[in-house]
Amino acid sequence: xxxxxxxxxxxxxxxxxxxxxxxxxxxxxxxxxxxxxxxxxxxxxxxxxxxxxxxxxxxxxxxxxxxxxxxxxxxxxxxxxxxxxxxxxxxxxxxxxxxxxxxxxxxxxxxxxxxxxxxxxxxxxxxxxxxxxxxxxxxxxxxxxxxxxxxxxxx
Amino acid sequence: xxxxxxxxxxxxxxxxxxxxxxxxxxxxxxxxxxxxxxxxxxxxxxxxxxxxxxxxxxxxxxxxxxxxxxxxxxxxxxxxxxxxxxxxxxxxxxxxxxxxxxxxxxxxxxxxxxxxxxxxxxxxxxxxxxxxxxxxxxxxxxxxxxxxxxxxxxx
DNA sequence: TAAATATATTTCAAGCCTAAAATTTTGAGC
DNA sequence: GCTCAAAATTTTAGGCTTGAAATATATTTA
Numbered sequence: 001x002x003x004x005x006x007x008x009x010x011x012x013x014x015x016x017x018x019x020x021x022x023x024x025x026x027x028x029x030x031x032x033x034x035x036x037x038x039x040x041x042x043x044x045x046x047x048x049x050x051x052x053x054x055x056x057x058x059x060x061x062x063x064x065x066x067x068x069x070x071x072x073x074x075x076x077x078x079x080x081x082x083x084x085x086x087x088x089x090x091x092x093x094x095x096x097x098x099x100x101x102x103x104x105x106x107x108x109x110x111x112x113x114x115x116x117x118x119x120x121x122x123x124x125x126x127x128x129x130x131x132x133x134x135x136x137x138x139x140x141x142x143x144x145x146x147x148x149x150x151x152x153x154x155x
Numbered sequence: 156x157x158x159x160x161x162x163x164x165x166x167x168x169x170x171x172x173x174x175x176x177x178x179x180x181x182x183x184x185x186x187x188x189x190x191x192x193x194x195x196x197x198x199x200x201x202x203x204x205x206x207x208x209x210x211x212x213x214x215x216x217x218x219x220x221x222x223x224x225x226x227x228x229x230x231x232x233x234x235x236x237x238x239x240x241x242x243x244x245x246x247x248x249x250x251x252x253x254x255x256x257x258x259x260x261x262x263x264x265x266x267x268x269x270x271x272x273x274x275x276x277x278x279x280x281x282x283x284x285x286x287x288x289x290x291x292x293x294x295x296x297x298x299x300x301x302x303x304x305x306x307x308x309x310x
Numbered sequence: 311t312a313a314a315t316a317t318a319t320t321t322c323a324a325g326c327c328t329a330a331a332a333t334t335t336t337g338a339g340c
Numbered sequence: 341g342c343t344c345a346a347a348a349t350t351t352t353a354g355g356c357t358t359g360a361a362a363t364a365t366a367t368t369t370a
Contacts, residue, residue, distance in 0.1 A: 011282075013278050016293070018293070019285065022296075022297045022301065023182055024182060024186075025227070025300075025304070026303050026304055027179060029227065046356095047356060047357090064320090072187065073357070074357065075318080076320070076321075076357080077357050077358075079321085101364065102318055103319070123168050126171050126175050130171040130303055132305060133174065135170065138171070141296070142174055144292055147287040147288065148181050148185070149184050202325085218348075218349095220348060220349075231351075231352085234349070234350060255334075255348095256347065
């Protein structure tokens with residue numbers, strides 16, 4: 001921790017800060033791009049897409065708390081997003097029998113269909129936006145990202 | 156574009172999507188962590204810190220439009236953040252002579268002092284959070300990130 | 311079983327963020 | 341000077357996000 005670069009004499013923290021700022025800028029760029037395309041093409045948003053993606057992977061449905069945990073966002077946040085997805089008929093809330101506190105959330109058939117369409121397009125967008133990444137780098141890259149979370153994240 | 160992996164036969168787009176999702180998750184993790192520390196330690200936020208960082212680098216001040224452009228956020232967004240920084244006495248709005256439309260924004264001495272304190276701590280936080288990144292990877296990593304933006308971004 | 315504690319979710323206030331419309335000022339072209 | 345488009349900024353409406361408080365139900369424990 002807090003090592004000094006043997007060659008330059010600079011602390012490594014400067015390098016790490018630099019990496020973080022580049023990562024942040026790139027993620028922001030990609031997100032801005034995706035947000036705009038989601039809005040224009042589907043009159044939707046990235047958070048809604050993320051929620052639908054989670055629900056698509058678990059057709060039996062998910063609890064509100066499972067959703068917020070998986071997506072790393074707050075509980076109250078998910079409530080609002082689900083409210084709007086329900087209004088649009090993409091999602092339903094189902095009561096859990098045996099526990100009146102909990103609510104299960106599921107995609108409707110309409111939601112499943114819509115998501116399939118959006119997901120295919122989303123994948124093409126990413127493919128285009130990440131065009132410049134060397135194929136050979138990807139695995140290594142993913143590894144490094146996982147390392148950042150590994151020792152800190154407790155899930 | 157849209158090549159197929161010669162070995163697996165899978166389209167590369169799946170790999171790129173995977174990389175993007177990992178990048179997003181890691182960035183979100185680091186941001187959540189930094190947000191909480193900013194809140195607890197300084198009763199402040201990441202967007203405010205980002206704005207102060209920009210202003211610290213240009214002591215003569217920056218136009219509202221320069222700020223929003225550099226930070227890749229909307230114009231109206233910056234207005235609100237600056238409003239609150241002004242309220243707290245960290246920033247002042249200065250009229251530009253020769254152009255009554257424009258406003259220059261500058262850190263106050265109090266703002267400069269506060270930012271120095273926050274920036275030092277922020278660097279330590281990043282150093283800790285990015286602890287697991289191999290020093291030897293950083294340059295390569297930054298390069299790859301820049302490549303993602305390069306062909307698309309026009310700034 | 312009654313009381314205390316824990317869990318699942320929603321509500322609330324406040325800040326962040328965007329796109330679009332509105333405001334004010336500037337600069338061209340006539 | 342007048343008109344009109346462009347530029348800098350703010351305002352507005354609506355969605356996202358958080359942490360904290362409130363609500364309702366379940367579970368533990370005395």
